Amino acid sequence: MNRFRLAGILSVVILSVPLFVWAQESVIHPADRVHDGNYIRAGQSIQVLGHITKDAILVGRDIIVSGPIEGDVIIVGQNVVINSVIGGNVRVVGGTVSVDATVGKNLTIMAGSLSTSSKTKIAWDVMAYAEAVDLQGTVDGSVWVRSQNMNLGAVVAKDVDIDTGKPLTVSGSAQVKGTLQYSGQNQAAIAPEAAITNLQYRPTAKKDGAPPSGRPRLFWPLVFLFGAWVVGGVLLAVAEPWLNASSERIQQKPWVTLGWGVVGVTITPIVAVILAVTLIGIPLGVLLMMGYMALVYCARVIVGYSLARMIQARTHRPLPSIAVMVLGIGLYVVIINIPFAGPVLGLLGTTLAFGAVMQSLFKQA
DSSP: OOHHHHHHHHHHHHTTSOGGGGSOSEEEEOTTOEEOSOEEEEEEEEEEOSEESSOEEEEEEEEEEOSOBSSOEEEEEEEEEEOSEESSOEEEEEEEEEEOSEESSOEEEEEEEEEEOTTOEESSOEEEEEEEEEEOSEESSOEEEEEEEEEEOOEESSOEEEEESSOOEEOTTOEEEEEEEEEESSOOEEOTTOEEEEEEEEEOOOOTTOOOTTHHHHHHHHHHHHHHHHHHHHHHHHHHHHHHHHHHHHHHOHHHHHHHHHHHHHHHHHHHHHHHHSTTTHHHHHHHHHHHHHHHHHHHHHHHHHHHHHHHHHHTOOOOHHHHHHHHHHHHHHHHTSTTHHHHHHHHHHHHHHHHHHHHHTTOO
């Protein structure tokens, strides 16, 4: 993953967030304050020093999390430092990510570089996709890493699956109690002090200019998944009642919503072109197309959230709205990446999302 791809990741996600996210240059949550509820902030510099009782969604350039967070953490940032206690999952898209924390569930990272410390403790699994990874500390679950440069020094309770461009290095502090599966062009450099229960090496043939195996299949789905989580969190913060109403509308009148969606998908570009014919109408045409593309992206949030709420209603299992959003979007991203059927289902979902928006604009039940 070179700098251009990393810039692409951040651009896709950040441009999908409403423009107001950069309104504040600096955001600070003081150490002596407790924030009761979800904490959603954006700014060039963000410092979370105090306690947060639920989830945190942070979008910015330089982000430091030092205060305890009881729920999940979703971060998009250039430089990210987490040295805290997190009760739930940690999901980060960033440039440089440093984790010196206790994480109650999963650690999921897509970044230029990821480093953890010897004090880092992950209760569940680690999934990392980065140019360089230095994994230290303790992982009570499994580890999955795709990286050009990988150093493993952690104590891992279950299996480890690593694919690297350059040879894997395993330091003396590493312990893998399950199976270490390693794919690469060269054998791993394993320190004599390392405790590896079972090692399986899968040599890969060198291909000029080719990225590590697995990248073509997983790269863009992960980009869209992280981006949709962030956008979904922002939409929940500013328009949760509308999301709930749209979800009910899609479930109760799917064919009507689909019909409105067909109108919106087909008519909006035509109107934008007509506006662009006149000099005065060009700005309106550009704004309309920007809104059109933003809605195409946000469709996965609207439909994923609606899908999860439908499943929740059938199973009668109460979940926080942020959990419904995360699970629904994750399921929807998996569905639209199914071979052959995925693109068709994705088009159907986008049309339904357009229909929900069109009905809201024209006050249709």
